[in-house]
Amino acid sequence: MADFIVGAVEYLSKFIFFIIAVLVISPVLTWVERKQSAVMQDRIGANRAEILGLRMLGLFHALADSLKLFTKEYFVPKGADRLIFHLAPCISIFFAVMGFAVIPHADTLIISGQPVEMQIVNLNIGLLYFFAVLGMAVYGVVLGAWASNNNYALLGGLRASAQMISYEVSIGISLVGIILVYQSVDLMEITRAQGDLLFGFLPKWGIFLQPLAFFIFMAAGIAETKRIPFDAPEGESEIVGYFIEYSGMGFGMYFLTDFLETILIACLTVTFFLGGWQAPFIDGWILQTFSDSTFLGIFQLNNFILTIVQFLAFVFKVCLVIFMMMTIRWTLPRFRYDQIMNLGWKMLLPLSLFNIVVTAIIVYFIG
Amino acid sequence: MEKLIGLLIMIAVGVGLALVFWGLNRLLGPKSPNVVKDVPFETGRAPISASGRRMAVKFYMIAILFVLFDIEMIFLYPWAVVFRDIGAVALVSMMIFIAVLVLGLAYIWKRGALEWQ
Numbered sequence: 276m277a278d279f280i281v282g283a284v285e286y287l288s289k290f291i292f293f294i295i296a297v298l299v300i301s302p303v304l305t306w307v308e309r310k311q312s313a314v315m316q317d318r319i320g321a322n323r324a325e326i327l328g329l330r331m332l333g334l335f336h337a338l339a340d341s342l343k344l345f346t347k348e349y350f351v352p353k354g355a356d357r358l359i360f361h362l363a364p365c366i367s368i369f370f371a372v373m374g375f376a377v378i379p380h381a382d383t384l385i386i387s388g389q390p391v392e393m394q395i396v397n398l399n400i401g402l403l404y405f406f407a408v409l410g411m412a413v414y415g416v417v418l419g420a421w422a423s424n425n426n427y428a429l430l431g432g433l434r435a436s437a438q439m440i441s442y443e444v445s446i447g448i449s450l451v452g453i454i455l456v457y458q459s460v461d462l463m464e465i466t467r468a469q470g471d472l473l474f475g476f477l478p479k480w481g482i483f484l485q486p487l488a489f490f491i492f493m494a495a496g497i498a499e500t501k502r503i504p505f506d507a508p509e510g511e512s513e514i515v516g517y518f519i520e521y522s523g524m525g526f527g528m529y530f531l532t533d534f535l536e537t538i539l540i541a542c543l544t545v546t547f548f549l550g551g552w553q554a555p556f557i558d559g560w561i562l563q564t565f566s567d568s569t570f571l572g573i574f575q576l577n578n579f580i581l582t583i584v585q586f587l588a589f590v591f592k593v594c595l596v597i598f599m600m601m602t603i604r605w606t607l608p609r610f611r612y613d614q615i616m617n618l619g620w621k622m623l624l625p626l627s628l629f630n631i632v633v634t635a636i637i638v639y640f641i642g
Numbered sequence: 643m644e645k646l647i648g649l650l651i652m653i654a655v656g657v658g659l660a661l662v663f664w665g666l667n668r669l670l671g672p673k674s675p676n677v678v679k680d681v682p683f684e685t686g687r688a689p690i691s692a693s694g695r696r697m698a699v700k701f702y703m704i705a706i707l708f709v710l711f712d713i714e715m716i717f718l719y720p721w722a723v724v725f726r727d728i729g730a731v732a733l734v735s736m737m738i739f740i741a742v743l744v745l746g747l748a749y750i751w752k753r754g755a756l757e758w759q
Contacts, residue, residue, distance in 0.1 A: 289648060290651075345670050346670050346672075347672075348671045348672050348673060348674065352682060365660035365661075368659060369657060372656035375652070376649055395652060396649045396652070426682075426684070426689060427683065429697070437700075440708040447712065447715040448711075451715070454719060458723060458725070520682075523667045524667035528660065528663050612758065616756070617758070621756060624711070624747065625744070628747075632740060635725065638725065639730070
């Protein structure tokens with residue numbers, strides 16, 4: 276029985292961030308997106324959904340939305356490739372979920388004397404795994420577009436896939452600088468390496484060591500999630516895109532995929548550039564202030580509190596990055612498609628190559 | 643091996659989530675087929691061309707360029723991990739490699755492969 280509880284706690288703590296991301300952050304995001312736009316545009320915004328007269332600022336809209344999508348017809352257009360039409364949104368959401376497997380959300384938690392890494396799978400090739408998953412995301416889009424038997428869907432799918440693969444190159448090359456600095460492709464190791472202080476006061480985060488890579492990664496990441504200003508693949512009211520023939524939860528799955536990918540890109544931005552779960556300055560203080568006595572039978576008190584603080588720091592940083600992405604969404608107008616492709620190939624790609632050269636020379640001479 | 647249990651759980655969760663969404667919607671959603679609904683979404687008239695016949699060659703070009711640059715990118719990763727251990731040799735050889743890469747980029751840029759009309 277005790278073994279079972281320890282095992283359950285171990286897995287719960289490994290999966291806690293993923294559970295929160297799917298069950299809390301992504302539904303709240305659908306509401307935040309509408310409410311934030313309302314606030315920025317001086318409207319009242321999403322405030323209609325209510326349960327027994329309780330409105331909660333419209334927070335129930337997330338619930339109402341998903342219920343509505345479940346009870347709509349799952350329409351399959353005539354002439355569509357039925358198997359692929361059903362499979363495509365499932366592929367999309369599957370790979371969005373798989374991306375969370377390598378995100379580290381805290382340092383090691385000690386459970387009954389055993390150190391447990393706060394990451395679902397502690398892969399030593401985490402970064403390559405992330406690229407594999409990101410690359411597969413294109414399939415959901417392009418298969419769905421192709422199977423719909425619709426000219427507009429196909430064109431939207433081509434636009435989306437060309438944009439996604441173009442920016443994937445920039446994302447990949449901008450991260451070479453991060454690997455050069457931290458000497459690892461293991462996301463946990465990269466985060467640990469960001470724990471030191473630079474000149475005694477500045478945390479050794481990616482954003483301070485690789486500022487150019489941060490901006491390239493951020494821009495390419497937003498393009499990867501197909502958000503404004505890069506929403507040429509599918510732009511709510513103006514451009515019909517790859518999921519035009521999808522209704523009900525087929526559309527809902529593409530929608531959820533977009534939100535999960537937004538969270539995923541925010542998580543990776545935090546992991547590579549904002550110190551991941553590092554809570555600088557207070558981590559040493561917590562370890563010293565609290566004793567290492569046993570807590571709740573299986574934890575160590577100071578280690579437990581430190582892990583909670585690191586987890587909260589991680590969630591806070593992720594929310595901050597998502598908020599920034601949403602603010603960008605409601606601030607900038609959409610780029611034209613040729614501008615998007617030019618930005619990817621003629622600006623971000625040469626800049627990220629330049630970043631590698633400069634970083635390599637600096638690392639070689641300073642060490 | 644023990645590590646991969648987490649990955650297996652994630653695969654199960656991913657497949658399960660997709661199946662639940664798809665299955666519940668098929669179960670709860672109404673089915674009311676009619677003739678007009680089956681017409682593909684177009685301009686309001688019947689489409690004059692079937693979908694998927696011809697598409698702009700630009701997209702093939704982008705796909706080929708992506709494959710090229712993505713493979714170069716993968717070559718950079720192991721180099722970056724062991725860069726500090728190898729030192730000057732790694733620096734010089736990779737500078738040559740990136741120079742060739744930039745030359746290739748300049749070539750496709752000059753030839754107009756990146757232009758969109």
